[in-house]
Amino acid sequence: MIAALAAFTALTTIPALGGVEIDLESIARNWSNGAQRVGMLLTPDWSILPRTWEPMYQTLSMAMVGTVISAALAIPLSLWAARPTNPNGLTRRAVRFSLNVVRAIPDLVYATILVAMVGVGTLPGVITLVLFDIGIVVKLVSESIDSADSSYMEAGRAAGGTQTQINKVTALPQSWPVMASQILYSLELNVRISAILGIVGAGGIGRLIDEVRGFYRYDALSAIIIEILVVVLIIEVISNGLRKRLR
Amino acid sequence: MPERTTHAEAEGTQPSASVAWPIELDAVTVRYPNGVVALRDVSLSIAAGEMVSVVGLSGSGKSTMIRTINGLVPATTGTVTVGPHVVSKLRGRALRELRGNVGMIFQGFNLADRASVYQNVLVGRFAHTPTWKSMLGMASSGDREIVLRALDSVGMLEKVWGRAGALSGGQKQRIAIARALSQQPEVMLADEPVASLDPPTAHSVMSDLARVNTERGLTVLVNLHLMDLARQYTTRMIGLRAGEVVYDGPASTATDADFEAIYGRPIQSRDRLGK
Amino acid sequence: MTALLSSPTRVPAKPRRLALRAAWTLVGVLFIASFWGLDLEWAKLWELPSDVWHYFGLMFSDPDWSKLPEALFQTWRSVSMAWVGALVGVVLATLLGIPAAEGVGPIWVRLPLRWMFAVIRAVPEVIIAIILLTVTGLTPFTGALALAIGGIGTHAKWTYETIEATPTGTGEAVKAAGGNRMQMVRWGLWPSASPELMSLGLYRFEINVRTSAILGLIGVGGIGDMLTAYTQFREWGVVGMLIIVVIVVTMTIDAISGRIRRRIMEGAKSRDLDRIV
Structure with a gap:
């Protein structure tokens, strides 16, 4: 086992095969150049901030809209993807498989392709977030439904209920805390992702990141990064607080 | 069927017009x-x-x-x-x-703990409710009525809006009986x-x-x-x-x-x- | 109807959950305000389904397989980045995460470390890479480093959480036998926490496989680089082929890694059983 891992690691570091060249020399070579840029990063230029408000609002808007739309789609899908709430193996596997495919494509790849399809703007960004969120929310929620006690379902069946009725009246309130918690989690991730979507043209503050990077304005870049950091941490604190109240 | 419930009887009982x-x-x-x-x-x-x-x-x-x-x-x-x-x-x-x-009650009560008592008893009305109505969360006034009476007859009416999981074992089994009774x-x-x-x-x-x-x-x-x-x-x-x-x-x-x-x-x- | 008359008389009033209603209203208001902030062109929204369908046809009706060898080469580069990144990241995260666990490190070590992890978690890998490449240039090595540093945020958190969740009995036994802090970690905590940590490390690799493709988009190399290029050339047949490659490779890696993870965890369980029996 360990030998296999070592061999695999060795393979991944052979540049000729496309592996990663561990190139410490380049760091030394670029150091003077890099040191100057790092110096700029360490002295943030706050004068950029007024220009960030609007794209930041756009970023948060994308995150919010993406979360709400994906939640509306993910709730029924997670009930379809879990065994207790969907005893039909065929449709269950179909849902799970398509979501595995959706999850196999990274978020920014969606954004890149969608920008080429529908043009620069927030629309490709929101679609990207929705696809990404559905992938993770459905996976995590359906797994938790799978592992939770579902004996209450037998009562619903014994009372002559259809699976849809059982899901709506009992399974939904029963799994709601898990769902809400994962939806909040997806909101946190969305803020983080939508901050960089603009790099490929999908709206939000990433557009500004790309711009100041193009002009080597590393001092402005670091101000923007710190702003993103603060926003992400605030959202995380709010979301953690809400999650604690879900019981 | 709803006729069964339209006549108020003595507290805690419910007439059964049906034949067993x-x-x-x-x-x-x-x-x-x-x-x-x-x-x-x-x-x-x-x-x-x-x-x-x-x-x-x-x-x-x-x-x-x-x-x-x-x-x-x-x-x-x-x-x-x-x-x-x-x-x-x-x-x-x-x-x-x-x-x-056919009403049924279970050893483990089989209640959805995080759902309300009301929702759990409403399960008993499934066979009498079209699926689309359950989907929209529209219980008819007749169903609501039957649910409340069933809870009343097992002495659990007070808990109707509480969470099922917050009850004791005996109370849970009473809710389960009410669920079965609401099937009439x-x-x-x-x-x-x-x-x-x-x-x-x-x-x-x-x-x-x-x-x-x-x-x-x-x-x-x-x-x-x-x-x-x-x-x-x-x-x-x-x-x-x-x-x-x-x-x-x-x-x-x-x-x-x-x-x-x-x-x-x-x-x-x-x-x-x-x- | 007579429903009201025949209701049981003592029906408790349904509690009005004002806080809940306020929360839902807030979500609604935020949603509408956000939708407004998107500045969407409604005409585009209408055309969206037919547009997507059109491009789906362009990409997948006749994928261009002539570029497959290059795609596989670049995929291997991405996977390599992901692996090296995961390995370095997991080693660093373990070293930093253990002292951040309660019962291991003192509080003046724990808190700053945890803050550092939170800050790293908040920064997307792409931005880490953008900062790094000022020094290291646009190379796969930058990608791997960005993945390694980005991985510290999450993996170190998992590490201290896992260690805090492991039963403290063996650790205390080592302490009681006169072991120092290092020995307690090595012989008390590590054996019971390591299977879970290894499993999480592999999971890190699965995540990195996806992220490494993203890093390609800013030019560090790998399949993402190729995808951006051909998307910009609008060679949809090649893009379709690349997407198929990404999906197949990612799902295959997920499946293999998932199987190994289950094996590790089951091995841990049977070892626990041996200890009990």
Whole structure:
């Protein structure tokens, strides 16, 4: 086992095969150049901030809209993807498989392709977030439904209920805390992702990141990064607080 | 059907205009996919309005038997007849309609803990509600009415908006009885309803079931493993051992020897609940 | 109807959950305000389904397989980045995460470390890479480093959480036998926590496989680089082929890694059983 891992690691570091060249020399070579840029990063230029408000609002808007739309789609899908709430193996596997495919494509790849399809703007960004969120929310929620006690379902069946009725009246309130918690989690991730979507043209503050990077304005870049950091941490604190109240 | 509820009766009771259903098992055998034979050639006839206990140790087949009656477990061979229905012939909607007429309560209560008491009892109205209405969360005023009355009749009306998971075991089983009652069933099945309860609570839940039988005239079939409960609360007793009927007769006069034959071993102290 | 008349008389009033209603209203208001902030062109929204369908046809009706060898080469580069990144990241995260666990490190070590992890978690890998490449240039090595540093945020958190969740009995036994802090970690905590940590490390690799493709988009190399290029050339047949490659490779890696993870965890369980028996 360990030998296999070592061999695999060795393979991944052979540049000729496309592996990663561990190139410490380049760091030394670029150091003077890099040191100057790092110096700029360490002295943030706050004068950029007024220009960030609007794209930041756009970023948060994308995150919010993406979360709400994906939640509306993910709730029924997670009930379809879990065994207790969907005893039909065929449709269950179909849902799970398509979501595995959706999850196999990274978020920014969606954004890149969608920008080429529908043009620069927030629309490709929101679609990207929705696809990404559905992938993770459905996976995590359906797994938790799978592992939770579902004996209450037998009562619903014994009372002559259809699976849809059982899901709506009992399974939904029963799994709601898990769902809400994962939806909040997806909101946190969305803020983080939508901050960089603009790099490929999908709206939000990433557009500004790309711009100041193009002009080597590393001092402005670091101000923007710190702003993103603060926003992400605030959202995380709010979301953690809400999650604690879900019981 | 709603007529049943339009006349207010004395507190805590509900009139049953329906006629209870008889149950008939004819040469029923159940073999599970893993090869285990849970019931062997069981034939039984239970009259409408009888209060019957099914006694046996765990693994004797009593849980399986009770589930063949509402089709949760299909009979491998033989026929099960409940009222006008032959259970094994029913599929889909017809099977759900039959289940709507057969109330059932469980050892583990089978409540959705995070849902409200009201939602849990509303489960009993499923067979009488179109799926799209349940989807939209639209309970008719009649359904709401039935749910509240069912809760009232088990003395749990106060808890209607609370969460089911916040209740004690005895309270949960009362909610489960209310859920079964809100079906307005013709037959009531109970699978070890008091096995998870302490003795005083167990006695009060058994009295609730006995009341369902006497006041509403329902056919009641209750699985038990405790001999004193069977003697005290039921009129007829069926003994199961290894999937076969080994006793069928009056419950109150069943002797200790009869119970030893059902258990297949001498009587132990844990076969009695006590007070 | 007579329903009201015949209701049980003592029906408790349904509690009005004002806080809940306020929360839902807030979500609604935020949603509408956000939708407004998107500045969507409604005409585009209408055309969206037919547009997507059109491009789906372009990409997948006739994928261009002639570029497959290059795609596989670049995929291997991405996977290599992901692996090296995961390995370095997991080693660093373990070293930093253990002292951040309660019962291991003192509070003046724990808190700053945890803050550092939270800050790293908040920064997307792409931005880490953008900062790094000022020094290291646009190379796969930058990608691997960005993945390693980005991985510290999450993996170190998992590490201290896992260690805090492991039973403290063996650790205390080592302490009681006169072991120092290092020995307690090595012989008390590590054996019971390591299977879970290894499993999480592999999971890190699965995540990195996805992220490494993203890093390609800013030019560090790998399949993402190729995807951006051909998307910009609008050679949809090649893009379709690349997407198929990404999906197949990612799902295959997920499946293999998932199987190994289950094996590790089951091995841990049976070892626990040995200890008990």
